[in-house]
Amino acid sequence: xxxxxxxxxxxDLSVLNDYVAANGKSVVYAKxxxxxxxxxxCRYVGVVKSGYFKYVALNSKGQEVVxxxxxxxxxxxxxxxxFLYDQPSLTSIxxxxxxxxxxxxxxxxRHHLRERNPGFVADASSNLLQEAYRRYLDTLVKTPTxxxxxxxxxxxxxxxxxxxxxxxxxxxxxRRQLHRIREVESVINSxxxxxx
Numbered sequence: 001x002x003x004x005x006x007x008x009x010x011x012d013l014s015v016l017n018d019y020v021a022a023n024g025k026s027v028v029y030a031k032x033x034x035x036x037x038x039x040x041x042c043r044y045v046g047v048v049k050s051g052y053f054k055y056v057a058l059n060s061k062g063q064e065v066v067x068x069x070x071x072x073x074x075x076x077x078x079x080x081x082x083f084l085y086d087q088p089s090l091t092s093i094x095x096x097x098x099x100x101x102x103x104x105x106x107x108x109x110r111h112h113l114r115e116r117n118p119g120f121v122a123d124a125s126s127n128l129l130q131e132a133y134r135r136y137l138d139t140l141v142k143t144p145t146x147x148x149x150x151x152x153x154x155x156x157x158x159x160x161x162x163x164x165x166x167x168x169x170x171x172x173x174x175r176r177q178l179h180r181i182r183e184v185e186s187v188i189n190s191x192x193x194x195x196x
Contacts, residue, residue, distance in 0.1 A: 024102030029095035038092040042082030044103040051099025055091045066169040
């Protein structure tokens with residue numbers, strides 16, 4: 001399965017996933033509930049069983065800006081601030097709909113990974129840096145349409161089920177602009193199906 005968080009596909013998550021599967025507690029979050037509030041310490045690492053989570057930060061106007069997502073089967077946590085540095089989160093992690101995760105305390109997982117896979121933190125951190133750099137460059141060199149189409153390619157099922165304002169916020173564009181992009185995508189898809 002393609003993932004929005006590409007760095008998660010380039011590292012071996014089996015030790016993490018196995019630990020969470022064996023030791024995790026199932027927790028259900030109602031739409032809008034937070035795993036962590038911006039400014040507080042993220043205490044859990046989870047694997048999304050159903051639903052999805054969005055990472056949001058407040059802009060200078062006090063509005064939420066979507067900075068990322070975690071979908072079914074993906075890890076959900078504040079990796080940099082909470083897992084690596086044990087510092088308050090720079091984002092909130094919010095259930096985008098009624099969602100379920102298997103979660104374990106960050107400290108327990110950290111200890112387990114130090115024992116079972118001492119190179120995990122270095123590998124994950126290196127890959128996360130590469131992804132952050134790629135996403136930064138994408139915002140500078142790719143059009144919003146190109147970035148949207150990449151999201152659709154990676155997550156054809158999930159992206160079309162997200163609220164339009166969340167996708168627009170993630171892409172850094174207005175809802176109106178996203179509507180126009182989707183209209184173009186629809187025309188392209190219908191012309192492809194006519195040619196088949």
